[in-house]
Amino acid sequence: MSTAVSASSSTKASTSSADNSWMTGNRRNVELVLLIFAGLIGLYAYANVDLALRGSLPVNLLAVIAVVTVLFGSAHIAVRIWAPDADPLLLPAATLLNLLGLAMIHRLDVAASIAAARNDSPQPSADVAAQLTWAGVAIVLFIGIILVVQDHRRLQRYTYTCMVAGVVLLLLPLVPGLGTTVNGANLWVRLGPLSFQPSELAKILLTIFFAGYLVVHRNSLALVHKKFLGIGFPRGRDLGPILVAWLLSLAILVFQRDLGTALMFFGLFVTLLYVATQRRSWLVIGAALFAFGALLGYLAFGHVRIRFEVWLDTWSYANDQGYQIAQSLFGLANGGLLGTGWGQGYPQMVPFAKTDFITAALGEELGVTGFMAIIVLYGIIIERGLRTALACRDPFGKLLAVGFSTVLALQVFVVIGGVTRLIPLTGLTTPFLSYGGSALVANWMMIALLLRISDRARKPLPAGAEYVKGAGA
């Protein structure tokens, strides 16, 4: 059964690469053109902010151009040298999102600085400088992964190492003296002046673990089942892993008060189980467990209950717990179809506009037109990830690529859904846009791994398959 799947995909990949040399040869130039395009859009936004708010071009425009060119240019060169057959869209799309995020953080910095000047209070430090530094760290790690992880299948050897490391990282904020609580969620670890969010790195490690575990165990999970109501249900003992994942995500919810991360990990595991076994029963079981967990959370925790009530009846809470979401909705309404334009709205009115609510800020200044473009950009990244999974020839790489795409998709859905009041609000960072170093670093690392897998998947096969001379009898 497993061989049938890999057989069809491998022959497909090999014939396609033999017939379509355009798929491999000049894709890097497409990437370069799109990357330059993305850079220009980002700098346009950056310059537009200062032109609108201060009436002049930003003083450090040339320096910013240099930094951005060096950063993303070196990422491109690394891909060109070490992953020449990789997907051409992932890097430019992620770069554009990152630059839009930086421009919006800069815009909010300027708003804060203008407000401070008006109140004669000291100037706040510019968050955009910190975020740009983090982008630099992220790109260095991105290049490091492209260089070090030559073959993604080697990661499968570290399946259980990744599990242990991932769980330790998740538990790290609970260690007294190390963890810090910010805004009610116990998510951060502080080491001297540096603080980071270990759950962001844990999501990469746990994806590797889930993929490695399911590659080995998918047959027993897929083949042995009892039929009930027309759907095959797995045996009790096979339910173990999903129950562990469920308990783990509930534990995150209870101890760290972080709804979003819990949701992400559970959704990731259910999706991977479904993809690995091709059994719909996992979706049914997953949905049931999710509903049960949500009910438990609602009954047991005040903060979950408040989130639900604010979601259903925002305007009764518009001045207290629902202030943030109400302001965000006002902002989106103010933006309308075409937005207010960079620097001309009031996104600073929304609390945490740089982190959780950056999409609301972008929605206000770029309008629904720009907001849709951002969502489509995420769609492109996720589509390329799933496409990589389809083209990939080994089951571990397939699951890994699906896992990374799912993590991004779930994050985008949970955050944008929360900000636009489609679903109850949960705190998660918006990939590539939000202010926050650990999330940015982790997301760029995922893009690097996706590029690594896609490089292997898109490599021309029979043409590149070398004959070993003198090996014949």
Added chain:
Amino acid sequence: MSELALTLMRVGFLALLWFFVIVAINVLRRDLAAPSTTALAENTSTRTKPTRQGRSRPQNLVVVEGSLAGTVLPLGTMAVTIGRASDCSLVIDDDFASSHHAKLFQAEGRWIVEDTGSTNGTWIGRTRITGPTVLEPGSPLRIGRTVMELRK
């Protein structure tokens, strides 16, 4: 900045943003179109293959050395996985083989062997393979202490 200039910049930015998205989607669409045409080509080629090259194509994978010596695995069109794990198509009891050691699959009428991340490597003759490699009939394919070859 005048109101008009700012409005132009606002609309211009959105136009540029969408232009990027459209260009990206065009690249994506060309990429999506490719496999469907090759999938068609693949179907026709597999249909004609058995009649045209049926006689000359190697039919069996024969284990010539190791604990499974003498085993003959008839090959179809499906890929064959070799390793110690029970879900492999050819399960070899060999301490020097990895659980999922190598994969043998067909492309354009030839059999291609690819190492699937093994510890001790996959060898054709005395050469350790580094990527997907064509396995000619009669070439010794060595995995751990097991040697096998393609025969008609």
